[in-house]
Amino acid sequence: MTTDSQLDLWEVFIQSRNGSHHIHAGSVHASDRKMALQNARDIYTRRGEGTSIWVVPANAIAASNPDDADMFFDPADDKVYRHPTFYTMPEGAKQI
Amino acid sequence: MADLNELKYTYSLRLGDDAWILSHRLSEWCSNGPFLEEDLALTNLALDLIGRAQGFYKYAAELEGKGKTEDDLAYRRNERQYFNHLLVEMPNGNFADTIARQLYVSVFEYYFFNELKNSSDETFAALAAKTLKEVKYHMAHAVDWTIRLGDGTEESHWKMQRALDSLWMYTGELFEMDEVDNELLQQCIAVDVIALKAKWQEHIERVLKQATLKQAEDAYMQTGSRKGIHTEHLGHMLGDMQYLQRAYPDAKW
Numbered sequence: 436m437t438t439d440s441q442l443d444l445w446e447v448f449i450q451s452r453n454g455s456h457h458i459h460a461g462s463v464h465a466s467d468r469k470m471a472l473q474n475a476r477d478i479y480t481r482r483g484e485g486t487s488i489w490v491v492p493a494n495a496i497a498a499s500n501p502d503d504a505d506m507f508f509d510p511a512d513d514k515v516y517r518h519p520t521f522y523t524m525p526e527g528a529k530q531i
Numbered sequence: 532m533a534d535l536n537e538l539k540y541t542y543s544l545r546l547g548d549d550a551w552i553l554s555h556r557l558s559e560w561c562s563n564g565p566f567l568e569e570d571l572a573l574t575n576l577a578l579d580l581i582g583r584a585q586g587f588y589k590y591a592a593e594l595e596g597k598g599k600t601e602d603d604l605a606y607r608r609n610e611r612q613y614f615n616h617l618l619v620e621m622p623n624g625n626f627a628d629t630i631a632r633q634l635y636v637s638v639f640e641y642y643f644f645n646e647l648k649n650s651s652d653e654t655f656a657a658l659a660a661k662t663l664k665e666v667k668y669h670m671a672h673a674v675d676w677t678i679r680l681g682d683g684t685e686e687s688h689w690k691m692q693r694a695l696d697s698l699w700m701y702t703g704e705l706f707e708m709d710e711v712d713n714e715l716l717q718q719c720i721a722v723d724v725i726a727l728k729a730k731w732q733e734h735i736e737r738v739l740k741q742a743t744l745k746q747a748e749d750a751y752m753q754t755g756s757r758k759g760i761h762t763e764h765l766g767h768m769l770g771d772m773q774y775l776q777r778a779y780p781d782a783k784w
Contacts (some may be wrong), residue, residue, distance in 0.1 A: 441566050461557050469675060474568035477575045 445471040446496060449479055450487040457489050465490075539652065540594040541614070541711050542721060543759070545602065547587035548615035551605055552765070553636065555578030555772055556623055560759050572672060573629070579665040606776035610766050611759040618671070618701040622767045624694065627680055627687065631694035633673035638734050639705050640666045642727045651719040674738050681742025688743070695739070696747045703752025705731070721769045 442464040448457035460479045465471035471490040480488065498519070499507055557577035564570025588601035618636060623629045644666055649657035680691040706728045708716070717720030736746055755761065775782060 464566060465568065466679070470679075473672060473675070474572065477572045478568060481575060 442466045442470075444493040445475070446493050447475040447479055448489040448491070449469075449475075449485040451484060452486055452488075455463045457487065460484075461494065508518070536594045536596075538711050538715050539655075539720065540591050542715055543587045543591035543655075545711075547584045547591060547601075547604065547620055550587065551584035552613070552615040552768065553619035553635045554578075554584060554619075555768060556619065556632075557629075559586040559623055560629070569626075574626040575671070576633075576669055579669070582663050583658070583665070584609050585622070586661070590654050590707050602776075606773050608633040608647075608770055610761060613761065613765060613769070614757055615765075616701070617703065617753055617756050617762055618698065620762060620768060621698060621701060622764055625690060627690040628698070629693065630673055630676045630680060631698050633669065633733070634677050634695075634738065635698060635702050637666055637669040637673050638738075639702075639727070639731055640672045640764060642734075643722055643724065643731050646722040646727070650677060650721070655720060677738055677744070681739070681744040689740070690745055695744060699747035700750055700753050704754050704756060707754065707757060709757050 442467065444462055445465055445468075446462050447460045449460040450457045458496060463471055463474040463478060465474050472488060475488050475490050479485065526531075554577045557573050557580065559724055560570060560573040561577075562570065564573055584605065585601050588604040592599040592601055616636075618632060621628075643661070644659040644663040647665060648656050650656045650659065677691065680687040682688070690749045690781055708723070708725055712721050712724070714724055740745055753762075
């Protein structure tokens with residue numbers, strides 16, 4: 436884990452309204468989870484951007500390795516049948 | 532101006548002044564915070580306080596009925612015409628000094644606005660309800676930092692203890708009642724701050740215990756701000772704050 440004089444790094448996820456996903460907003464420095472939440476609140480939700488915040492220690496995130504991109508992502512390129520575009524959209528369905 | 536309006540004017544002005552002066556103190560941390568996130572946290576508190584000051588000044592101007600705006604009240608009075616508590620004009624000092632000031636002030640404000648929200652005056656009640664939400668956050672911020680610094684390193688501990696001790700003599704004023712408070716209290720408009728003292732003290736004690744810090748010893752308490760008598764610090768602050776309005780009256784952005 437990378438530490439510097441600015442305390443530990445936390446990744447911040449913000450939910451913009453009830454029911455929607457938490458979306459990665461950025462990161463903050465903090466020494467504990469409470470401080471991380473408060474700092475995230477002060478930095479990312481000051482203008483009414485959020486209704487909920489998650490903070491996650493950056494070192495708790497397992498990230499895919501760019502070198503594995505071939506193996507991870509390329510096989511999806513030619514599998515168009517995995518997209519649900521062959522179905523007719525039911526009326527009234529908004530989020531597919 | 533009716534008598535009651537005059538009393539409410541003074542009451543609103545005092546509450547505006549407390550918010551306004553503390554707001555400026557906190558804004559002095561802008562670009563000087565111990566780290567980026569805390570810099571933003573402190574200036575965020577300052578912005579909450581500007582909003583609060585605006586609300587109380589606006590109401591005061593309305594009660595006065597002389598066609599003044601909240602800006603006139605903020606920028607065009609002299610030192611002796613400000614009625615903020617001495618505690619909020621105390622310099623930022625180091626980070627521990629600022630946190631100690633925040634702790635004393637925001638725990639007090641938490642209990643104060645909790646009462647003022649039941650005021651029989653609708654505007655005071657509404658402003659208090661809005662302020663209370665903000666103050667809860669200010670208090671959490673101050674309490675957390677007091678515990679971190681008190682129960683932190685040897686250096687942070689003694690700095691925090693020194694800050695708490697040196698500001699103690701300015702806390703007595705928070706619980707003073709004068710004729711304005713008493714008359715408005717009879718009408719169920721103002722808050723009985725004397726009744727808040729025990730709760731405040733107990734709350735502070737609880738936090739300090741958790742922070743392994745000691746309650747400051749009772750000593751001589753400073754007083755005067757309700758009569759417009761301030762420490763030497765306020766004049767310097769106003770010099771900064773009012774420069775533009777004094778040099779270029781009615782300047783527009």
